[in-house]
Amino acid sequence: MDDDSRPDAALGLEGVPHTGESVDGDGMLVEPQAEDFRSAKPASANPSWFKGAVFYEVLVRAFSDSNGDGMGDLRGLASRLDYLEWLGVDCLWLPPFYASPLRDGGYDISDFRAVLPEFGTVEDFVYLLEEAHRRGIRVITDLVLNHTSDAHPWFQESRQNPDGPYGDYYVWSDDDSRYSDARVIFVDTESSNWTYDPVRGQFFWHRFFSHQPDLNYENPDVQEAMLDVLRFWLDLGIDGFRLDAVPYLFEEEGTNCENLPRTHEFLKRCRKVVDDEYPDRVLLAEANQWPSDVVEYFGDPEVGGDECHMAFHFPLMPRIFMAVRRESRFPISEILAQTPAIPENAQWGIFLRNHDELTLEMVTDEERDYMYAEYAKDPRMKANIGIRRRLAPLLENDRNQHELFTALLLSLPGSPVLYYGDEIGMGDNIWLADRDAVRTPMQWTPDRNAGFSSCDPGRIYLPVIMDPVYGYQGLNVEAQLNNSSSLLNWTRRMIEVRKQHHAFAEGDFSELGGSNPSVLAYKRLWKRPDGREDIVLCVNNLSRFPQPVELDLSEHRDYTPLELTGGVKFPAIGELPYLLTLPGHGFYWFQLVEAGDDSEMR
């Protein structure tokens, strides 16, 4: 066959192992296998590690550049693991680092079994895993199950050989009329879920961009092929996957093609592979939906959950922003009240910001207008249905609010996911295209390129932040390490406190109400295996003004609240409501210690 029609032609992976290097006698593409590589020693065994873990989302491209090409890479990230260990991070979440034409931030994967060359190689990834596991840090990454890039050799085969083994790997149709009830997700750029392919002479189905054809899960070969992709990385030692865009795997006429029963069936198969072959690893569902729908992705509660171990709680995040602006706890209280119980072996993932825009899909129209008005005063701050800003600028660089938001993130039910750079209060650059505003280089030092890369500054993948407020000269890890009152040191301390009380991880959540609408107070109660209780009380002032609150703690009469950051004992709880006063945007974390127990139990 001539070069252009080779299925791996569009990959640009000459010289590294990749899918479609050769074709076997049955017309099947030869793919790299895990045995071809060294694998990493697994992290220490603990099947429920994810329930209490502090996650840290880090973009490989943005964190650290080891070879001076202006772009962060896996070796660079590995060189910063000491910092992450010091911060208290338990698990890194890496957005996709696979081979990709990068037309959708790497979510357009062109080879599931190769690493994007500018990030390094599969060997580099194994090195990162080894180094992370050595420090007790786990690593999960995004895996897009729903679609591939149109550059993927599978798609190239599929469009060129409709009758070959890959002919049925994608959803092809002679016209664009099927599944018309499915909405178009990227309304900014796409007008239809069908695109005509002149090579094959048919339309292909895509829920996202038209360069991302959906895989055809009706085809059992596709299901097997994707399970083998999971196995490939799990064999190398990865600790789990964030499964991207899971609601869309199957299509069915007359439905909106989301959350279909067969999609759940396939996720159960994925889970079974993990449970049978790779205990200790996790699946995290990305399903941007209401909690009452998302719980479906945990699977059957009777057996403790048999689909994903974790799922993101999307609507909580915009509600936290709303509550603080309204100075009213109700936006948070309401969404938590609407959040159903989850299976025993499941956990929410919660976050304040991530690499995407601040998503406003899960709010009402009225709330969306409100969020735009409050947080996206400049139209450039908006993208799709969200706001592209980092935490610090969203909060107008107010340290008190930054601390309050972080305290909420670390104490509300769910495993917290930090976004790289937010621990030092990094800024954004809304003049960059699309979502790059929040993907600028990590600011390590006041040196050239913020210590991120030794390259010529003109070569860097995105300019470092240089404005007078958030610029790297003043705002960087080195400066904050040397300042004991910095946001970085404060954040590390709070993570440490969180880890001392398992109630934060798995404790039952109950809101305490109270007559002051600006105060959000809740209890986390964890029954330890020895039968004793670890009770944590969190009180948050969502208002910028000082507030009093009277809390009914009569259930814990004679207990002593022990403040968790300083260890100060507060007056014992009596039968009368417990009075606390909080400064503007202030918060308290207490442990409730039983009378006579001076051990200050952990």
Place this chain on the structure above:
Amino acid sequence: MIDPHELVDKLVASLPDLLPQARWFGGKDKPITAVRPLRTTVVHDDLVHVVIEVEQPGRTENYQGALSLSTGAWDVLLDPDHNGVLLDGIAAGYEADGIVFAHEPGTELRTGLRGRPIGVEQSNTSLIYGQQYILKIFRKLARGENRDLVMHRALRSVGCEHIAQPLGSISTELDGEPVTLAMLQEFLPDAVEGWDMAKTSVRDLMAEADLHAFEVGGDFAGEAHRLGSAVAKVHADLAEALGTQVADEAATDRAIAGMLRRLGEVTEAVPELARYEEPLRTTFEEARQHIGRIPIQHIHGDLHLGQVLRTVQGWLLIDFEGEPAASVEDRLALRSPLRDVAGMLRSFDYAARQLLVGQPDDDQLAYRAMEWTKRNRAAFCDGYAEVAADPRDNAPLLRAFELDKAVYEVAYEHANRPEWLTVPLSSIARMTSGGE
């Protein structure tokens, strides 16, 4: 064993000294000339219920309380070590010598809880049991079934979602007439009074006086809108449960005459009102022309931001006893639902201006307060209109009800809080000169 009657006799002798110290005692303005026990009931080993008659110059009222049989301690209704039996009795459907403890059909209650008194009320005592139930004990006893209980039961019967559900009651008879002693309802620990919610919003606005009411983070319009819908739904539920009528002309005349009479009385007492007397009189007279045959029904009767609770499930209306100053007869009469709407609209005005009271004049803040009021009054009416007829459709009547309420407020503030007099007066000034 101690004879309870002996104990009660001893108690009664000391009550003229004890009663004036009780928060709930409503006769603090006059000396007590006599206290007589009307009924003594041993509810439980350690709780003896007592109904007393308190005689004062010009009035005789009945009150209730309880003492401990073992220690003789007075008013153990407030004592968590003793008051658990009240809830247990309601749960069990207990009857003790003419005092009937009953739960509402189909309710099951937890027992063995202690009742913690909450200290916010004036005329009643409320006990919170285990953050689940609230028992409202009516201290001053009125003959006839309590309106609050009757209305709650009616609303429950049609599945109303905007109330704290009634769960049970304690009742008895005095002189052959039913008397409600207490009402048990679900307690909502997350509830916040509408007044506190509104204050939070106004505080936010006042702190940023260069931003408009619709621009600030603490905007209340969404809440006001939902509140309007909740009130309209309660009105619809009350109509469904208890029926409606159409007011005849005689009723209209009586209502207008009442407004004019109040205006005359208050103008005499409060000279500041005099300059508005003419326009007010005209407004009331004009309302008569516009009223026609309006529907009347049972309404809340004393609706303001302090009578609504925000919970995670939405807004609830509480306390259906009716206007405290009104006679029993008036409280029971059918009214136009617009009276409740008018009450709430007035309350928005109060909420907006409460931070300005006692402060030097500040045009900028006064302007913001006006903005807040307008915005939230409109949102409330919009919410109401989503469920029922738009209250603004009958503007002349609504305005008359509001102004009548404002005249009442003038009298109240004049007598009790002269600093606040500017709040109703400025509203009257605005509304009588064609403002909203």
